[in-house]
Amino acid sequence: MDLYCVMGNPVEHSRSPRIHARFAELCGQQIDYGRLLIPLGAFAEGIAAFRREAAERGDSARGCNITVPFKFEAAALAQHTSERALLAQAVNTLRFGADGSIHADNTDGIGLVNDIVRNAGVPLAGKELLLIGAGGAAAGVLGPLLDAGASRIVVANRTVDKAVAVVRRHAALALGHGAALEAWALDEVPGSFDVVVNATASSLAGDAVPVSAKVLRPGALAVDMMYGPAAAGFMAWAKAHGAVPRDGLGMLVEQAAESFDIWRGVRPPSAQVLGELRASLAAGQ
Numbered sequence: 480m481d482l483y484c485v486m487g488n489p490v491e492h493s494r495s496p497r498i499h500a501r502f503a504e505l506c507g508q509q510i511d512y513g514r515l516l517i518p519l520g521a522f523a524e525g526i527a528a529f530r531r532e533a534a535e536r537g538d539s540a541r542g543c544n545i546t547v548p549f550k551f552e553a554a555a556l557a558q559h560t561s562e563r564a565l566l567a568q569a570v571n572t573l574r575f576g577a578d579g580s581i582h583a584d585n586t587d588g589i590g591l592v593n594d595i596v597r598n599a600g601v602p603l604a605g606k607e608l609l610l611i612g613a614g615g616a617a618a619g620v621l622g623p624l625l626d627a628g629a630s631r632i633v634v635a636n637r638t639v640d641k642a643v644a645v646v647r648r649h650a651a652l653a654l655g656h657g658a659a660l661e662a663w664a665l666d667e668v669p670g671s672f673d674v675v676v677n678a679t680a681s682s683l684a685g686d687a688v689p690v691s692a693k694v695l696r697p698g699a700l701a702v703d704m705m706y707g708p709a710a711a712g713f714m715a716w717a718k719a720h721g722a723v724p725r726d727g728l729g730m731l732v733e734q735a736a737e738s739f740d741i742w743r744g745v746r747p748p749s750a751q752v753l754g755e756l757r758a759s760l761a762a763g764q
Contacts, residue, residue: 480538483512483742486525487546490514494756495544498735501755502747510743511538522552530575542574542742544735550585550615557583566622566648569615572738584741587616588623590734591676591702596627598729598750601674601700604628609668609694612678613641616704620678621645625652631659633672635690639664665689671696675722677703677713688713692720703727707760728760729753 485495491514499512517525526543533540545553553570554560564570564585574582595601608629610617613636624632632653636642642662653660663669671694681689695701701717703710706728714724736749 481510481541482529482533482538483510483540483542483544484515484529485512485544485546486515486517486522486529486549488517488519488548490516490546493546494731495735498732498752498756499739501752502736502739505751506739506743506745506747508743508745510541515543517549519548522549523556526556526573526581540575542572542738544738545571545573547615550619554583557581559583561585563588563622566652567615567619568648569619571619571734572741574741584738585619586734586737586741587730588620589737590732591620591704591730592623592627593733593737593749594729595674595700595702595725598733598753599700599723599725603674605630606673607631607670608633608674608676609672609690610634610676610678611665611690612636613638613645613662614678614680617678618645618648620676621649622652624676625649625656625658625660628656629658629674631661633661633663633668633670635663635665635668637665637689666691668694670694671699673699675699675701675717677701677705681713688716692716695720695722697721698723700725702730704730706731728757732756 485493496512503510530540550569558580559582561584564583567585570583572584572586634642646662699722701722702725703713704727706726710726717724732749732753736747740746
């Protein structure tokens with residue numbers, strides 16, 4: 480059996496096993512996908528143990544998804560890294576080669592873009608976008624957002640130096656697309672935007688939205704990378720100020736679909752699985 484898993488700390492909340500099991504069912508693929516709680520400071524050991532224990536059972540460890548807080552460690556572990564993961568300096572997908580090599584990628588950004596463009600029906604070409612946060616989550620999506628044709632992206636962060644560093648790393652890509660790319664402090668963001676993406680942990684912590692509602696143009700799309708109860712505060716704020724709120728569930732499913740394609744060479748019906756997942760969550764399942 481081909482084995483996959485999601486590794487993180489914490490990880491028990493992850494819906495990735497459910498999503499990948501449904502992908503496999505719909506695509507006629509035989510896989511086993513689980514969760515692995517990895518002790519802090521033991522990521523490399525966790526990868527090695529996953530592969531070793533699979534081999535001892537006569538199975539084959541083929542890859543894994545990486546969630547917090549190991550995305551930076553995963554980037555350092557790989558022998559081969561995609562361009563988008565190199566730019567993000569963070570990894571959420573590992574594929575294990577038959578020769579023992581580790582291939583790293585980051586599907587978060589393309590997952591966000593696909594959810595916005597395909598599922599929400601909002602084209603990004605020519606749009607002005609505010610990205611709140613400058614950590615691994617923000618860095619993972621900035622490149623694909625530029626590739627999607629945004630005309631201007633502002634990266635805003637509490638510590639502006641971090642926003643500056645992320646912007647500098649993506650400056651050449653922005654220049655190649657003819658896009659304006661700027662870094663600002665959270666309380667100094669200039670203007671308003673067509674799309675606002677919250678890539679901070681403020682929702683998870685239950686904190687107030689870290690920017691003024693003035694950043695929202697009428698009818699703007701406001702996306703929180705969190706989903707479920709964690710995204711409720713941001714979504715309520717967006718709706719109260721005339722924006723269209725969206726949580727991160729679609730991004731979760733779309734980044735998983737990209738990972739599945741990397742591993743299996745098959746593109747799963749992500750929109751169908753997203754619809755099923757939203758329906759089951761609404762029913763309390």
